[in-house]
Amino acid sequence: MSRQVEQELINQNNHLMIGGVDSVKLANDYGTPLVVYDVHKIKKQLNLFKQAFEKNNVDYVISYASKAFSCIAMYQLLKNEKVHSDVVSGGELYVAHKADFPMNNISFHGNNKTYQELSMAVDYQVGLIIVDNFNEIDLLNQILEEKNQTINVLMRVTPGVEAHTHEYISTGQTDSKFGFDLESGQVEQAFKLLNKSKRINLKGIHAHIGSQIFAYEGFEQEIKVLIDVLANWKKESNFDADILNLGGGFGIKYTADDQPISIDQVIQKITAEIKIQTKEQEIKMPSIWIEPGRSIVGEAGYSLYRTGSTKSVPNGHNYVAVDGGMGDNIRPALYQAKYEASLANRINEKDEKTYELVGKYCESGDILIHDLKLPIPNLNDLVVVYDTGAYGYSMASNYNLNLKPAVVFVENGKSQLVIKRQSFEDLVSLDLSL
Ligand SMILES: Cc1ncc(COP(=O)(O)O)c(C=O)c1O
Incomplete structure (x- = not known):
């Protein structure tokens, strides 16, 4: 089931608010995947x-x-x-x-x-x-x-x-x-x-x-x-x-x-x-x-992702993929850690189907959440995975040479970038040519 969120954390656009800031605005301003700390x-x-x-x-x-x-x-x-x-x-x-x-x-x-x-x-x-x-x-x-x-x-x-x-x-x-x-x-x-x-x-x-x-x-x-x-x-x-x-x-x-x-x-x-x-x-x-x-820090952290590809396997699972995964949160793959999630931009909508919420890494085990009930996701919906503040970003890797996300602090309706998103140049900053 999508997490049931208290009404005061939902704004008039049906978006999740984090620390007084609209999560959709955070995703638009800083990009995704994004780690947000309240x-x-x-x-x-x-x-x-x-x-x-x-x-x-x-x-x-x-x-x-x-x-x-x-x-x-x-x-x-x-x-x-x-x-x-x-x-x-x-x-x-x-x-x-x-x-x-x-x-x-x-x-x-x-x-x-x-x-x-x-x-x-x-x-x-x-x-x-x-x-x-x-x-x-x-x-x-x-x-x-x-x-x-x-x-x-x-x-x-x-x-x-x-x-x-x-x-x-x-x-x-x-x-x-x-x-x-x-x-x-x-x-x-x-x-x-x-x-x-x-x-x-x-x-x-x-x-x-x-x-x-x-x-x-x-x-x-x-x-x-x-x-x-x-x-x-x-x-x-x-x-x-x-x-x-x-x-x-x-x-x-x-x-x-x-x-x-x-x-x-x-x-x-x-x-x-x-x-x-x-x-x-x-x-x-x-x-x-x-x-x-x-x-x-655990419950203070939120991971925001955009949805991408979806897939349904006859007699199998429905999959929805996000633009992050085991590179920014290894815990589900490492020790079967469980999380809850919602569509942050459609937070009050009814769940319709059960999905495997998967990442974009080249590993079958790159599954953030099993059996997650969600409204039917559209392309570029915003997924929030809750309580990712501990051992998420700190265990992040550049596996598949994906970039590490940015990290933002929010408080009293204001946001501040505290770790920049990696760039492709960062990926080669330590490399030397033959
Ligand atoms: C020595 C030591 N102290 C403190 C901690 C923090 O544990 P927790 O994050 O579960 O509070 C750890 C975690 O592995 C640890 O090894």
Whole structure:
């Protein structure tokens, strides 16, 4: 079914409004495919997290996981909203730095940070490096020695918690490429190395159990495991952690079937659990850090496409193709992600048929939505796919040498281009002739 949209988001021309701007005007002004962010929705999500923590009277930090979507304007927005941000590569770090984002509010993640990336992080004096493995401890000590510097770190632990989400976005299970394994004693071994390093200041612990999590129970188990570790560090070495970082993973509503726990509820439960556990284990109450990505930008993002070819296969499917696809949104092909969509220029019209909404890429798997009910599309109708703000543009590719879309921010009836559409010249800008 086309998504049922609230009446106040539909204008007199039967067009979908996004952030007070007519979606058809956005498509006409900036072209398609186009990624549109409703900035008000991003700010609202950040505020929901802030309010939830403040209500519970704890020390906290919200560190936006910029892998969900990042660009100069996004880091500027985060800076204005006074939240921290994670980066996972030299590239994200570079862009954050270019945006004049405070380096002290950056946490640097990754399971295979290079010499160059760690050097850059040390030179920029990022707030925290989340140390992931033994090689990284050695490399970091070496770089700090070379540069005669020190740095704050958290230790990433694999807590052995299954988050009950898709295998590729589940990271907390023991057999994972991320973090120090708890069961085999790697965590204790790494603690000794970090705690004795003269140049590394261990500030606390980190885990991330997965993404698009709907149930609280995974977080509860994660908290128990991490606080047990902290209690052990306290007992064995009299170490007090300043920071307990629970990662991200807060689920969002892509389709009517998705029922995520509310931000208010999950933060209330998390803070209550940490208060109880720290008291029971007689350790200092740490600052609670979270790293939401999807829940900040997911529902704020809209992908706009023009319809092109259509096809009906006798005893098969009806197909309608759009001018984008897996190059700007790989999630349906990568992990069967589900989305809802509508015809944004005919938003109140009745659905007539069921379609496979397909892209223009040379892959049979380039299907954005299966079994989508729509009014019968005309050529150049405007399709909106909802909730594409997380891991859409940020995973975009130039597959088939299609161009990456433009990105626009909208707020209070105004739009602003924040990432230009690629040009054909961009496609050859790095190429060299024989
Ligand atoms: C370490 C870490 N933190 C935070 C996130 C953000 O997760 P989400 O976008 O589900 O909130 C991820 C996502 O993969 C991650 O790996």
